[in-house]
Amino acid sequence: MKAAVLVFPGINRERDMARTLRLTSGHEPAMVWHAEHELPAGTDLVVVPGGFSYGDYLRCGAIAARSPVMDAVRKFAAKGGLVLGVCNGFQILCESGLLPGVLMRNENLRFICRDVFLKVERSDTPFTRGYNAGQVIRVPVAHGEGNYIADGETIARLEGEGRVIFRYSSPDGMIDPDWNHNGAINAIAGIVNDRGNVLGMMPHPENHVEAEIGSTDGRGLFAGLAEALKRAA
Amino acid sequence: MLANNVKITPELVAEHGLKPDEYQRILDLIGREPTLTELGIFSAMWNEHCSYKSSKVHLRGLPTKAPWVIQGPGENAGVIDIGDGLACVFKMESHNHPSYIEPYQGAATGVGGILRDVFTMGARPIACLNALSFGAPDHPKTRHLVSGVVAGIGGYGNSFGVPTVAGSVRFHKRYDGNILVNAMAVGLAEKDKIFYAAASGVGMPIVYLGSKTGRDGIHGASMASAEFDDNSEEKRPTVQVGDPFSEKLLLEACLEIMAKDCVIAIQDMGAAGLTSSATEMGAKGNLGVTLDLDKVPCREEGMTAYEMMLSESQERMLMVLKPDKEKEAEAIFRKWGLDFAVVGETTPSMRFIVKHHGEVMADLPIKQLGDSAPEYKRPFVSLEKPAPVDAGVIEPPGSIADALERLIATPDLCSKRWVWEQYDHIIGGNTVQRPGGDAAVVRVLDGPKGLAMTTDVTPRYCEANPFEGGKQAVAECWRNLTAVGATPLAITDNLNFGNPERPEIMGQFVGCVRGIAEACKALDFPVVSGNVSLYNETNGKAILPTPSIGGVGVLADFKKSASIAFKKKGEAILVVGETTGWLGQSIYLREICAREEGAPPPVDLTEEKENGDFVRALILDGAVSAVHDVSDGGLLVAVAEMAMASGIGARLDAAPDDVPEHAYWFGEDQARYVVTVPAGEADALTARARDANVPVWRIGETAGATIAISGQRAIEVGELTERTERWLPSYMAGEG
Numbered sequence: 001m002k003a004a005v006l007v008f009p010g011i012n013r014e015r016d017m018a019r020t021l022r023l024t025s026g027h028e029p030a031m032v033w034h035a036e037h038e039l040p041a042g043t044d045l046v047v048v049p050g051g052f053s054y055g056d057y058l059r060c061g062a063i064a065a066r067s068p069v070m071d072a073v074r075k076f077a078a079k080g081g082l083v084l085g086v087c088n089g090f091q092i093l094c095e096s097g098l099l100p101g102v103l104m105r106n107e108n109l110r111f112i113c114r115d116v117f118l119k120v121e122r123s124d125t126p127f128t129r130g131y132n133a134g135q136v137i138r139v140p141v142a143h144g145e146g147n148y149i150a151d152g153e154t155i156a157r158l159e160g161e162g163r164v165i166f167r168y169s170s171p172d173g174m175i176d177p178d179w180n181h182n183g184a185i186n187a188i189a190g191i192v193n194d195r196g197n198v199l200g201m202m203p204h205p206e207n208h209v210e211a212e213i214g215s216t217d218g219r220g221l222f223a224g225l226a227e228a229l230k231r232a233a
Numbered sequence: 234m235l236a237n238n239v240k241i242t243p244e245l246v247a248e249h250g251l252k253p254d255e256y257q258r259i260l261d262l263i264g265r266e267p268t269l270t271e272l273g274i275f276s277a278m279w280n281e282h283c284s285y286k287s288s289k290v291h292l293r294g295l296p297t298k299a300p301w302v303i304q305g306p307g308e309n310a311g312v313i314d315i316g317d318g319l320a321c322v323f324k325m326e327s328h329n330h331p332s333y334i335e336p337y338q339g340a341a342t343g344v345g346g347i348l349r350d351v352f353t354m355g356a357r358p359i360a361c362l363n364a365l366s367f368g369a370p371d372h373p374k375t376r377h378l379v380s381g382v383v384a385g386i387g388g389y390g391n392s393f394g395v396p397t398v399a400g401s402v403r404f405h406k407r408y409d410g411n412i413l414v415n416a417m418a419v420g421l422a423e424k425d426k427i428f429y430a431a432a433s434g435v436g437m438p439i440v441y442l443g444s445k446t447g448r449d450g451i452h453g454a455s456m457a458s459a460e461f462d463d464n465s466e467e468k469r470p471t472v473q474v475g476d477p478f479s480e481k482l483l484l485e486a487c488l489e490i491m492a493k494d495c496v497i498a499i500q501d502m503g504a505a506g507l508t509s510s511a512t513e514m515g516a517k518g519n520l521g522v523t524l525d526l527d528k529v530p531c532r533e534e535g536m537t538a539y540e541m542m543l544s545e546s547q548e549r550m551l552m553v554l555k556p557d558k559e560k561e562a563e564a565i566f567r568k569w570g571l572d573f574a575v576v577g578e579t580t581p582s583m584r585f586i587v588k589h590h591g592e593v594m595a596d597l598p599i600k601q602l603g604d605s606a607p608e609y610k611r612p613f614v615s616l617e618k619p620a621p622v623d624a625g626v627i628e629p630p631g632s633i634a635d636a637l638e639r640l641i642a643t644p645d646l647c648s649k650r651w652v653w654e655q656y657d658h659i660i661g662g663n664t665v666q667r668p669g670g671d672a673a674v675v676r677v678l679d680g681p682k683g684l685a686m687t688t689d690v691t692p693r694y695c696e697a698n699p700f701e702g703g704k705q706a707v708a709e710c711w712r713n714l715t716a717v718g719a720t721p722l723a724i725t726d727n728l729n730f731g732n733p734e735r736p737e738i739m740g741q742f743v744g745c746v747r748g749i750a751e752a753c754k755a756l757d758f759p760v761v762s763g764n765v766s767l768y769n770e771t772n773g774k775a776i777l778p779t780p781s782i783g784g785v786g787v788l789a790d791f792k793k794s795a796s797i798a799f800k801k802k803g804e805a806i807l808v809v810g811e812t813t814g815w816l817g818q819s820i821y822l823r824e825i826c827a828r829e830e831g832a833p834p835p836v837d838l839t840e841e842k843e844n845g846d847f848v849r850a851l852i853l854d855g856a857v858s859a860v861h862d863v864s865d866g867g868l869l870v871a872v873a874e875m876a877m878a879s880g881i882g883a884r885l886d887a888a889p890d891d892v893p894e895h896a897y898w899f900g901e902d903q904a905r906y907v908v909t910v911p912a913g914e915a916d917a918l919t920a921r922a923r924d925a926n927v928p929v930w931r932i933g934e935t936a937g938a939t940i941a942i943s944g945q946r947a948i949e950v951g952e953l954t955e956r957t958e959r960w961l962p963s964y965m966a967g968e969g
Binding site for chain 1: 384387388391392393394476477478479481482569570653654655656657658659660661662663664665676679791792
């Protein structure tokens with residue numbers, strides 16, 4: 001794995017992400033400053049981490065989406081390169097046009113930090129090959145604006161094409177409003193683009209990769225990615 | 234705006250919060266009438282908040298030294314050695330008045346200020362904590378204040394990117410017009426790379442960094458040094474506005490230039506802004522400072538010298554850089570998009586000179602600005618201490634089960650999940666123990682070391698008996714750190730009191746400080762930083778005396794830390810420490826009997842230390858499976874919290890005959906812990922306790938899904954959880 005973690009001013013989970021990539025793949029990722037025009041040569045995974053890029057002023061992710069480095073990321077994605085966006089990273093991917101839809105304020109209008117349960121809808125993507133389809137994992141969320149929405153047609157297409165990868169669920173995998181903490185439509189927690197190489201998700205799998213610090217439920221995503229990249233290489 | 238050469242009238246002096254005798258002191262010191270800018274500078278430096286003029290004489294009695302203390306009070310934050318070349322930097326500070334006037338920004342900038350204090354010293358912040366006191370839930374402003382303060386703390390800390398891992402929230406009518414927002418930050422640095430405020434070298438450039446200066450927060454520190462009245466909300470313009478994004482950039486830029494060895498001295502601009510930071514750097518380094526205000530980056534046009542010197546705009550720093558590294562430092566700041574300007578230099582003159590548009594606006598002796606601040610030995614009286622309450626005459630509840638159900642749903646004892654879920658408490662990937670336990674545990678770097686941290690105080694005890702209350706605040710903090718297995722190292726104290734010009738308030742202050750000193754000495758738990766907040770009164774009504782104590786302890790291996798949740802059914806439950814059934818000042822007495830009276834539980838510091846050391850050894854030996862300290866609400870509330878944290882119930886023996894039942898279950902005797910062990914090991918633990926001369930009683934076992942006291946109605950743990958979780962969200966939703 002030769003991962004590049006993007007660093008925008010105000011991003012604050014880049015260190016968490018870098019540690020997780022190191023722990024799960026054995027390789028240190030490159031930290032790439034937003035003003036760069038190129039990704040490091042040989043990059044096979046771009047990670048847009050969480051945080052408050054540009055203070056989330058204007059609109060979450062809106063300013064970061066227009067950074068020089070995002071042009072490089074768009075090119076990388078267009079060639080089929082794997083891109084993972086988490087939390088603010090998801091918002092940035094939506095704002096930059098790599099993923100459809102937007103993230104609105106949480107239904108209760110408050111920031112929420114807690115462990116949630118995610119139903120993994122598919123295991124046949126490079127991001128989820130470490131899980132079984134239908135498996136439920138416990139990972140934390142920490143966001144004020146994670147309430148996913150898109151127009152009806154887009155949602156229908158996402159659902160029809162099986163592009164909803166993670167959904168908020170009960171511990172036993174039931175989709176239920178009581179377990180959808182931010183009110184996202186269809187309990188959507190993570191989606192991929194039409195080609196399946198760009199994933200955006202609100203929860204933080206990178207914060208659940210060690211048994212003593214929460215749980216290891218997030219590990220499957222990174223271990224699966226490492227495995228997918230190894231096979232592709 | 235006023236010109237600089239206005240006539241200084243007694244009214245103008247009074248508007249600056251200076252008493253006539255204090256003004257006379259200024260005249261004597263400089264031998265002439267001050268300019269308006271100078272008057273502003275004195276008012277900023279000599280107010281209570283910055284000068285500690287009423288408290289200093291008493292604070293000297295606090296123990297501040299230990300072999301592991303690297304830096305005690307007097308710097309931006311305290312520094313302790315935590316081994317392996319690492320230092321922990323921490324401090325707690327109040328932002329009470331601003332938070333009452335504008336709760337979101339007041340609380341947010343409180344967090345911003347304390348974070349800056351920590352990273353100014355070269356430490357990366359790894360955790361935030363807080364201690365919040367609100368008015369009665371039925372007071373019309375309380376809901377609005379809780380909502381704003383919690384959102385503000387979260388809004389700043391979440392964006393800055395530091396986990397808020399622990400805290401305390403209480404409600405009492407005595408905070409109706411004057412809430413308390415005490416924020417604490419904890420950072421990590423290399424032990425030999427701590428940065429200080431003292432400038433060195435003559436002719437060194439003084440550099441201004443961070444955000445631009447605006448007109449916000451002018452006279453903030455003076456506001457924090459006066460009482461409130463009905464018109465206080467007109468002071469809203471004195472509340473600063475926070476920008477966590479800028480602060481995050483400032484953090485990264487500062488740590489980067491520190492790592493590149495560019496910095497000689499650094500001081501953040503907090504209370505009293507440019508005035509306080511510049512004079513402090515000079516005075517500590519025995520140097521004069523000349524500032525040229527034409528160079529200060531301003532957000533607004535036409536700002537006067539007076540306004541620039543008193544602005545409390547946030548996210549700003551002052552530094553003395555190594556001259557040969559100035560370009561390198563500037564490039565780093567530009568990269569982060571921050572302002573960088575050389576605004577002055579150090580001089581050999583020992584004068585603080587402020588120039589604007591080529592004119593000298595202030596020329597003052599730099600040392601005396603701080604050192605000659607008034608210092609008062611204010612008169613104090615100790616009020617008569619209430620007598621102990623005889624538990625035998627306190628009415629018993631309908632049933633113990635009914636009382637428990639009510640107590641765990643009271644504002645002070647209910648779950649605070651609604652609050653801490655609005656704080657990102659996991660960012661950093663090092664939060665081992667999240668909010669809701671006795672103390673938070675945060676892994677240090679990649680481990681195995683861990684830091685434990687907590688904030689504590691029981692204001693109703695302090696009110697009834699300031700000395701015992703002061704002792705208890707420290708002891709409870711020490712106990713909470715112990716209960717997770719940490720070795721307590723040091724504290725920061727945030728002393729919130731009313732008007733010190735009233736002898737009975739000063740009496741509370743003196744009593745609490747003496748109690749704190751006594752406990753710190755006995756427990757080897759020095760004070761390394763702190764903050765005093767006086768004049769917490771509205772219309773002559775003072776808050777409960779509230780000396781918040783923030784403590785830090787260390788664990789050699791974070792994996793050995795203990796938590797409160799029961800682990801398994803069929804384990805023995807034991808209580809460490811003596812239970813006499815002390816109901817005076819208890820939550821039971823207040824909530825069930827509507828009586829706030831009696832002497833608070835006494836703290837026997839020898840017992841506290843023996844019991845705590847015993848429990849800590851058990852944890853580190855892996856001999857106990859769950860540990861919880863016994864505090865507000867007493868023994869049964871502690872057991873219930875352990876049950877609710879796990880979903881596992883408890884079968885408990887009936888109270889012993891020699892203590893009234895309700896006093897046994899709800900009394901608040903100190904120095905106690907509840908622990909669990911596998912049933913087969915209970916006798917060995919009891920024997921070990923006997924050898925250590927520590928009282929231990931087996932009180933029952935973990936079992937089923939109910940709390941079942943012999944002879945009493947059993948209560949479903951799930952139902953208790955539902956009750957304790959329901960109160961705060963339902964109150965905040967306006968249903969309560």
